[in-house]
Amino acid sequence: MVHTVVYGQRLQDVFELLRSDLRIHVRFTVAPHAFNSGVRAFLEALDAQVIPWAQAVSGDYDLILAAGSQGQEQLRGPLVRLPHGAGHMKLSRPGDVVRRSVGGLGRDYLMWGDRVVPAAFALAHREDLALLAESCPEALPIAEVVGDATYDRIARSLALREDYRRALRLEEGERLVLICSTWGRGSSFNRLEALLPRVLADLDPADGFRPALLLHPNVFSGHGGWQVRAWLSGAGRRELPVVSPAADWRPLMIAADAVIGDHGSLTLYAAMCGVPIVMARFPGQDVNRHSPGAALAALAPALSLTHPLSRQLDYAREHYDPDAYRAIAARISSEPGHFNSRMRRLMYRLLELGEPAHEPETEPLPLPGPLPLAPPSPGGLFGNGLFGKGEAS
Template sequence: MATVSGPSGPVIRDPGQWATLSDCKKVLVVVHTLVYGQRLEDVFELLRSDLRIHVMFTMAPHAFNPRVLRYLEALDGQVLPWSKAVTTEFDLILAAGSQGLEQLHGPVLRVPHGAGHTKLSRPGDAPSRTVGGLGRNYLMWGDRVVPAAYALAHDDDLAQLSRTCPEALPIAEVVGDATYDRIARSLPLREDYRRALGLRDGEKLVLVSSTWGTGSSFNRMESLLPRLLTELDPVAGYRTALLLHPNVWSGHGGWQIRAWLRENGQGAVPLVTPEADWRPLLVGADFVLGDHGSVTLYASMCDVPIVMTRFPGQGVNPRSPATALASLAPALSPTHPLPRQLAYARDHYESRAYHGIADRISSEPGRFNRNMRKLLYRLLRIGEPAHEPSTRPLPLPEPLPTALVSGGDV
C-alpha cells in the first residue's frame, strides 16, 4: 500500500487499483516460517498459470520467522505486510500454521507442515497434551473452527482428528502428501541426483538429519559430530552432509551454528543451507542418520538404511509412523565404530518393512496434485483448468559443499 500527501492529508492507495489483470480471485499465502513456506510451495504452484487467480504472500507472526523475508524476496511475489493482510478480504487463504489465522478474512485452507503428525504439543499448551496440528488449540478460536478446509495426508490423521478435535471433522479431507509424491516421482532419477551432487562412483553419501528442539540430534551434536569427522573417512569413500531443520537456523542464526560446529568438531562437516531443497539429497543418499523428524520418515521410501540417532519417546505421538520407524530401525551405539553400524543397518535392511511405514505417510500416493487442485478450486468456486496436473520430478541439486563457509549467516 502506498501513501502520498494530498490537500486533506495522506492519501492511501491500494496497489490493486493499478492491476493490469482485473477481477482476479485473490489468494493469500500465509508464511509463518521457512518450513511452512516450503511446504506450501507444492500447493500454490497448482495455481501458477491460471490468469483468473492472483497469488499474494504475507509473513505471519511466529517465533521462527527470521528467514521468511529472505524466502519471500527469492520468490519475487507480491508481499503484503501483516497489518494490511488482516484488513483485506481474500477469496482463499493458504496456511501451514495456525498462529494469527483467526484475524484474517476469507476461507482458510490448512495443510500439515510435516509428515506423519509426529510431535506432541508442549505440556503447557493445553490442559492435556495433544498431537501437534490436530488439537483444538491449533484449529479453533473460542468455539469456532478457523479453517474452512483441512487437507490431511493419511486416513490415520483423520482418525486422530476424531479423537483430538472432532469439531474439525466436517472440514477435513484426505488429499495425500506432495513431498511423498515428488520423492516417489524422483526415485528413478537417483543416479542423476548423485552426479549433480558431485558424488563419484563408489562414494557413499551419509545424510545426517536433525529436527529442532531438545529431543533432536543437534541437541547431542557434541558427541556425534567428532565421530562423523574421525570415523567416516573420505579415503574409505564416505561423504557426509549435515541437514538441520530450518528452525534451528532461525533459533540460533547461521553464524552461531557454524561457530559451534567448527569449535566442537575441530573441523568441518558439509552443512546444507536451510533454503536448499533437501529431497534430492535424500534420494541420492546411501545412509541416513536421523531422529524423529520428517526427513527420517521420508527416508523410509528410499530403500536407504536408516540409523536412529535419537528418539525422545515422551514427546512423540505413539500412534505415528515415526514411532513405528524408531521400533524398526537400528539405534546408534555410542561405543561401536560408525562404519560397522552403517554396515549392520545395510545388512539387516528389510525393504518391505520400511515400505510398510512409508505407506503410512500418504493414503493417496500419486494423487496429491489431483486431489489438492480439486479442493482449491472448490473453495475458489471456479472450474479447474482443462488439463490434468502433473507431478514434476525434483530439481537437480547443487554440488555438495565441501566445508563450512566462513563468515556470517547464509
C-alpha cells in the first residue's frame, strides 16, 4: 500500500526483494493520504498492477507492505510496517495530548482501538526499541530490527562518487551544492524567500558552484508543480535547478561537495557521504532531541544571515570532522549491510514460504542523468529525467 511518493520510494527496495520469486504476485494500491498526488504516476512508471483502494479493502492477502499508517486497519492480512524516513526525528503534530510522540512510533500510528495492527514493525536501529517502549509498548512484541535499505544502498555506492560526478557532467573543480528541504512550516522551503536569493547571489556557476534544490515530494504534492516553479521563477534573473521528485536523490548526495539542509532525512543521510553540512533551519521544538538528527544539528555549523554563503561553505569544509559525522551516520542503522537478508527473512516468515536459495544482493545505485548547464524552461529538461517539471511522479 503506497500512501505517498516518498513511501513508495522507501518500499521499492523492499518489494524488489520479491522480484524473482514466481510463487509471489505483487500488486499495488494507492492508500488514502493528503499527499498522495503523484503516487499513481510513480506506480505507472514501474509498470505495476494497481488495484483501486475500494477493491483492495475487500480482499485477503498473504502479506501487506506499508510505510504509513492511514487505512492499515482496513486491509486483511499480515502487515509489515516500515519507517518512511531516517532516524525517527520528527515529533507528532501538536494536539490535545500533553506529550508529543515520536512520529511513526506512537499508538496513533500502530494501533486501532486496543489492537496493534501490524504483524511486524521493521525498525532500522536498536535505539528505536527504546523509543517504541516509551511511546507504544504494546507494539514491542512485533518489533524487529532489520536495518535501513537506503543506508545500505548509499554505503554500497560511496566508491562510485567519481562515476556519479561524471554522469552529472560536473567539471573538474566544480562544487555541487545541494539545498535539501523537508516539507512543512519548519522546513527550509518555508523560508526559501530568505535563502534562495543568497544561494543565487553567492553560489555563482562562474565561480565553480553548481547549486541544485532537492525538495521533499510532499512540497510538490501539497502545492502542485506549477506553483512550486512559479514561486521559484520569481527569485530573480537566474533560477535554481530543481531536482524532480521522481529522481533518485542518493547518487546526487554521494556526488555533492556541500549540503545546506534542515531536519529532513536527506540531511541526515548526508552525514554518511563525507560532505560538509550547513544547517539552514532546525526547529528544535518539533524534533526528537534524542535522535541522530538532533545530534547532527548540534555538530553542523548553522547558516548565518550576515556572512557570504560561499565563505560559510568553506568554513564548514575546513572544520569538518569526518569521525564525528560517521558516528552520527552509524545511528541510522545498527545492522549495516544486512537489510536485505533480514527484511527478506521477515517477509518469508510471514508468507510461510522458504526463502529463495541465494543471498539477496545490495545493488549499487544507478547513474544519474546530467545536471543542466542552465535551468531550462518548463517545456525542456524540466520535463524529463533528473530535473523534472515538479509533479511528484
